[in-house]
Amino acid sequence: MFSKTPIAYGLRVVSTLFPVQKPLLFSGAGSLGKLVDYMTEGGYRRPLLVTDAFLLQNGMLDGLLAQLRDLGCEVTVFDGIIPNPTFAVVEAGLAQSRAGNCDAVLAVGGGSAIDAAKVIAAAHTDARPLAKLVGNLKIKVPPLPFFVAPTTSGTGSETTVAAVISDTQTHKKRFFVSPKLVPIAAALDPELLKSLPAAMTAAVGMDAFTHAIEAYTSRNTFDDTDRDARMAIALLGKYLPVVVADGNNLEAREKVALASFLAGYAFTKASLGYVHAISHQISAQYNTPHGLANAIILPRVLRFNKPAVADRLAALERMFDPQASGSDDALATAFIARVDALQDQIGIPDRLEDLQPADYDKITADALAEARVTYAVPRVMKKPDVQRILEATARGERDLSFT
């Protein structure tokens, strides 16, 4: 699936010239402890623990702190993480990291903690101001060794090359993108994930599902991204309903976390598509949670993309049902119906009532602009296509056709 469109070509060059390493993975109950053993056996004894105050205060990190103490570590705790972390948050963490003369960074938290920790680790070793690290491949000095244990399963930040920090002066998100931001090692510990509420588990799980689908249907695919995306889709199809129904099912929690990790790797190399291009604008306009916005938009974009990727969607249907037979178009249609059923099963609504027709022009223009410069999409949308998707999303119409 190699396209010579400029963006697909550019992505291919970047993916080839700047290969992305996967973090070393520890998985399963007790894997946070194994991650800490690995970190300290590497000689790191003065970690900066980046987390949020809630996790610290409710005792979820007591065992971790005791283990670090027993191993002779001097831990500096930075618990100032907030949703959509700002430059001020990063500066505060950086000040603590420097004051503690830290030699590693350990992030335990959601995507916000992991993103802020990435930038703290990079800024600690670089004398330049933070603003100089913003953008693509601007991080020149190796960051502090960076270790991570996510407490949500969806963003994939534990394996991606990017960190997003909010700029409160311009009201814009700033992207730090570099292969140097990928953690050395990650722990997917279901004990850290089991308290995530069902609705949030469903939404962030569908974010991971969307990462995998958009990576798999991108025009910048590789053998390893295809393999990881397919595995993520299979795991989420099987285990996401289980974990939404029973958050204490640790085996299912681990499988969903693994899927998120694999999907994160797949999209960081293969790129995303129109689901994210549209959902980013919706979230910016209405504060809709990212995973929920993706989940609701996904079935419409799948239907738009189907003519260009029927063979790929048919292959996914055969993965779920090896006995399935029929044309690629019929099997692709069956796969999309499978996605609809998954969404219904885990309680994702079929409409987004916040959408206001007066905002459609701006959402459409910004979504098309984001996709044009960022993603290797399989089929190019025009303005009426996005508007049709927005209207259908406001009405709760999933099964729409495109001319």
Ligand SMILES: [Fe+2]
């Ligand atoms: Fe996402």
